[in-house]
Amino acid sequence: MKRYRRIALKILSKSRRSLKKYYKAQRKFLNAVNIYIGPKYGLLDHKIMVGDREIPVRIFRPIKNENSGVMIFFHGGGWVTGNIDSYTNVCVNMANQTGNTVVSVDYRLAPEYPFPCGLEDCYNVTREFFQNPKLLNCKKSDITLIGDSAGGNLAAAVSLMARDKGEFLPSKQILIYPATYNDHTENSPFPSIKENGRDFLLTSRRIQDYMDLYAPNIEDRQSPYLAPLLAKDLSNQPATLIITAQYDPLRDEGEAYGMRLKEAGNKVKIYRMNDAVHGFFSLPWKSEFVVRTYAIINSFLNVCNGKSEELL
Structure with a gap:
């Protein structure tokens, strides 16, 4: 990584503002800086009913609808920030770069709705489309x-x-650079928490704050549905592509999850994006990291769909 970039990241990582105190302001900031300014796109706002409760989803159609593929997308933000508006740029690009329809899920956020509320929303939306694929x-x-x-x-x-x-x-x-473990303190078994946990935007302290907001009940942190790496049995899982970032504190736990999946007999491909930091997936669509990511994603989808024999 170039020296001037490393210095800039170090400065930006020094914020002393408390996430726990200012998470609502962070939500507003993300919405303000992620206004969509790209070309027109096809979308449909829809709601999935679970009992008498509505779960909003936004459906993005690619400019060139080249296949029947569908991607059900769950946005990042530490389970605390982000929504279908702040991720519109990402989802428009995802639809157009893959030719797939993208369904973005506006799941409930912590701390107002702690674990497992957001997960239950994601599960219920996914179940609805699997049980009724003709909807898409x-x-x-x-x-x-x-x-x-x-x-x-x-x-x-x-x-x-x-x-x-x-x-x-x-x-x-x-x-994409997933969180898969429950401990991001100095006691973490993963070197990337210590190596990348201070000077690369996403700090280990901030990850801990997110976890405290998402799972205030300490007992919940032992659930494999909160920390998938804790699952004793990882058999019978989907074909999986995991993309991590070199300077991400979550790098090692994401790669460890991929190795565990592979050991359990699943088909897995793991790519580390060199010179990248956490969050690169939300960069402008012509960014070198985003271009490379979609080349890898499309190669993975082609293999899974029988259109190619090897990933890049």
């Missing part, structure tokens, strides 16, 4: 789960929960 003019095998950061955690947890409940089972999942 697709087959069950066309559906891929995808999420970044906390959203990657949710995608992995939905897949585990789907296997355990036996109501449906995704065939593909894409986890």
Whole structure:
């Protein structure tokens, strides 16, 4: 990483503002800086009913609808920030770069709705589309789960929960620098927490704050639906693509999850994005990291769909 970039990241990482105290302001800031300014796109705002409660989703259609693929997307933000508006740029690009329809889930956020509320929303939306794939003019095998950061955690947890409940089972999942463990203190077994936990925007302290807001009940942190790496059995999981970032404190736990999945007999590909920091997936679509990410994603989807034999 170039020296001037490292210095800038170090300065930006020194914020002393308390996430726990100012998370609402952080939400407003993210919405303000992520206004969509790109080309027109096709979308449909929809609601999934669970009992008498509505879960909003936003459906993005690609400019060139080249296939019947569907990506159910869970956004990042530490389970505390982010929504379908702040991730519109990401989802428009995802639809157009993959040719897939993208369904963005506006799950409930902590601390107002702690674990497992957001996860339950993600699971219920996914179940609805798996049980009624005609709603999206697709087959069950066309559906891929995808999420970044906390959203990657949710995608992995939905897949585990789907296997355990036996109501449906995704065939593909894409986890972008996912959180998969429950300890991000100095006691973490993963070197990347110590190596990258101070000077690369996402600090270990901030991850701990997110976890405190998402799972205030300490006992919940032992659930594999909160920390998938704690699952004793990782068999019968989807074909999985995991993309991590070199300077991300979550790097090692994401890669460890991929290795555990592989050891359990699942098909897994793991890529480390060199020179990248946590959050690169939300950069402008012509960023070198984003371009590379979609080349990897499309290669993975082509292999899963039988259109190619090897990933890049």
